[in-house]
Amino acid sequence: MIVGILGGGQLARMLALAGHPLGLKFITLEPAKDACSAAVAEQLLGAYDDESKLSELADKADVVTFEFENVPADSVTLLSSKIPCYPPANALAITQDRLNEKKIFNQLNIPTAPYRAVDTLDDLKQAMEKLGTAAILKTRREGYDGKGQARLESAADITTAWQTIAGKPAIVEGLVPFDREFSIIAVRSRTGETACYPLTENSHKRGILHSSLVRTDDPLQALAEQYINKLLNEMSYVGVLALELFQVGDQLFANEFAPRVHNSGHWTQDGAVCCQFENHLRAVCGLPLGSTRPLGHIAMLNLIGELPNINPILSLPDAHLHLYDKTARSGRKIGHINLCCKDKQQLEQQLNALQSLL
Ligand SMILES: Nc1ncnc2c1ncn2[C@@H]1O[C@H](COP(=O)(O)OP(=O)(O)O)[C@@H](O)[C@H]1O
Ligand SMILES: [Mg+2]
Incomplete structure (x- = not known):
């Protein structure tokens, strides 16, 4: 079976790496000449909205998916008219507009920060x-890694914040005084089975994911699963879906979702029976889902901006290095390290060692 992917970045690369053992082959549509998925997937060089390239992709592939949410929803709709295409175009269209995203949360009784369209x-x-509180102004479209956002402590920041986002259509949301940030990653098959990975606690630096800690058996797991299952079923979703959450006491507030494999799920490559990449492929190809059980x-x-000396990292007994073959540049994700240990103490020791190396 040949899987087409819109986008040829590290997520496409890791999808292909997970799919080769299943006997899958890959072809991407990607405009960048130095796409890092090219080592493991055939590439059609072209824009995401190039209709002739989209047709070629549809001809060559048996099923199509996408690796990031800013591919044009129209391209996915077009592909969907020719070949099976998952996740569904409607999920992509919703997540491309933060206002629609908030509306679907509210419609499903999933709590969010208070917000207004601007x-x-x-x-x-x-x-x-x-x-009446500190707030964050976010462009409705095309924000990622904290881009297209401005914080407002008070009304005095209004003009500057408006300039920061260049007056684009936006939403402004009240700042949630969260205790922790979590994400939950789930997968839904073509026949409607679902499976969830354990909650991951995330920390960000300058708007970019810095690290994730897996919280197996967290008391909020059931609530997070309830929320993500509502989304999966409402959208008749197929594939991996990630939901970002804020924890305040025993409550969870939804922030945003991503209709794709997610950075906070990269740990599953070494820390789960079946990783998010393989499960996404199993779902979109109509195969049975794999176990989401954590292994320790x-x-x-994340490795961001520069490549550290890798020898001391590889010398840690439970570290797994994943490099994306991307040129290092400030603020750019170029790889990550998964630590998968048999007990908590070993994880803490190696995490400390790793942090001092980076
Ligand atoms: N309403 C909010 N209250 C508190 N923190 C927020 C809020 N919205 C966003 N943040 C912080 O900013 C980060 C990036 O915002 P997010 O909406 O996830 O945008 P992006 O698309 O860039 O990931 C979040 O992970 C969180 O740390
Ligand atoms: Mg986010």
């Missing part, structure tokens, strides 16, 4: 009065 400076002024005490650290 189209003009005046809307922002009124919204800040209504919210697990953490993931």
Whole structure:
């Protein structure tokens, strides 16, 4: 079976790496000449909205998926008219607009931060009065890794925040005083079976995911599963879905979702029976899902901006290095390290050692 992927970055690369043992082959559509998936997948060089390339992809592949949420929803709709295409185009369209994303959470009774739609400076002024707290202004479209966002401590920051996002259609949301940030990753098959990985606690630096700690048996697991299952079923979803959550006491507030494999799920490569990449492929190819059971005490650290000396990392007994074959550049994710240990103490020791190496 040949899987087509829109996008040829590290997520496509890791999908292909997980899919080769299943006998799958891969072809990507990607405009970048130095795409890091090219080592493991055939590449069609072209834009995501190039109709002739999309047709070629549909001709060559048996099923199509995508590796990031800013591919044009129209391209996915077009592909869907020709060949099976998962996750569904509607999930992509919802997540491409933060306002629609918040609306679906609310419609499903999944709590979120209070928010208001903002189209003009005046809307922002009124919204800040209504919210009455510190807030974050976010463009409705195309934000990622903290881009397209501005924080407002008070009404005094309104003009600067508006300029920061260049007056684009936006939402402003009240700042959630969260105790921890979590994500949950789940997968739904073509026939509607679902499976969830354990909650992952995430920490960010300058808006970019820095590290993830797996929280097996967290008391909030059941609530997080309830929320993500509602989303999966509502959207008749197929594939891996990630839901970002804020924890406040015993409550969870949904922040956003990603209709794809997710950075906070990279630990599953070494720390789960079946990783998120393989499970995504199993789902989109109509195969039975694999077990999401964790295999120990697990953490993931991102390598961002520069490549450290890898020998001391590889000398740690339970470290697994994953490099993306991307040129190092400030703020760019170039790899990650998974630690999968048999007990908590070993994880803490090696995590400390790793942090001092990076
Ligand atoms: N309403 C909020 N309250 C508190 N922190 C927030 C809120 N919205 C976003 N953040 C912080 O900013 C980070 C990035 O915001 P997010 O909406 O996830 O955008 P991105 O698409 O860039 O990941 C979040 O992971 C969280 O740390
Ligand atoms: Mg996010």
